[in-house]
Amino acid sequence: MTINIEYEAEQKLDIPYEDIIKRVVEESLDYENCPYEAEVNVLITGNEEIRQINREYRDMDTPTDVLSFPMIEYECPSEFEHLEETADDCFHPETGELLLGDIVISVNKVEEQAEKYGHSQTRELAFLVAHSMLHLCGYDHMEEDEREIMEKKQEEILSRGGYTR
Numbered sequence: 001m002t003i004n005i006e007y008e009a010e011q012k013l014d015i016p017y018e019d020i021i022k023r024v025v026e027e028s029l030d031y032e033n034c035p036y037e038a039e040v041n042v043l044i045t046g047n048e049e050i051r052q053i054n055r056e057y058r059d060m061d062t063p064t065d066v067l068s069f070p071m072i073e074y075e076c077p078s079e080f081e082h083l084e085e086t087a088d089d090c091f092h093p094e095t096g097e098l099l100l101g102d103i104v105i106s107v108n109k110v111e112e113q114a115e116k117y118g119h120s121q122t123r124e125l126a127f128l129v130a131h132s133m134l135h136l137c138g139y140d141h142m143e144e145d146e147r148e149i150m151e152k153k154q155e156e157i158l159s160r161g162g163y164t165r
Contacts, residue, residue, distance in 0.1 A: 001026060002039040002097055009046040009107040015122050017044065020163075024126045027161045028133035031153070032078040036091075036098040040136065042129070047108040065109035066128040069102040074138030103132040119165045126163035130154045 003022050025040050045053075047063035055061045057069075072090055075082060083090045083098065092099055105128050114124040134150050134157075141147040158164065 004041045007044045024129040038098040041102045043104045050106040067104040068132040068135035070136045071099045071101040077138035100136040130157045
């Protein structure tokens, strides 16, 4: 498993963010029964930088808490079986790891939302990573039933990892 973490924000989180990210990425993939070793890239940045990324990729000129950039198109969420048919597109040529995609997190939003929702920054960061990992596995929340599925899965992943409110 390769989890590349870049911390580009000026503001520092006073929590073991690398350990939290790695644990939640691994827990998410175990929960979704991913049969492959995977590669995930995580960028921790500030509100201004995530606002620029959000504007460029989503035409939304506002900071957000987390952005997900999946590398894989799934027929159904977490349906990994068909991926070997497109091995050249989905797997790293040298490591053989499944290239899941990129996660961008705003450190400012981690702090703001932890305070807003009355839980720790650890729990908020874990939540954002779990949420984004589900996107990298093909889930979405545009429809009500999709939102309910994602929320249930997020809570189960967080609970399994000990990240409760």
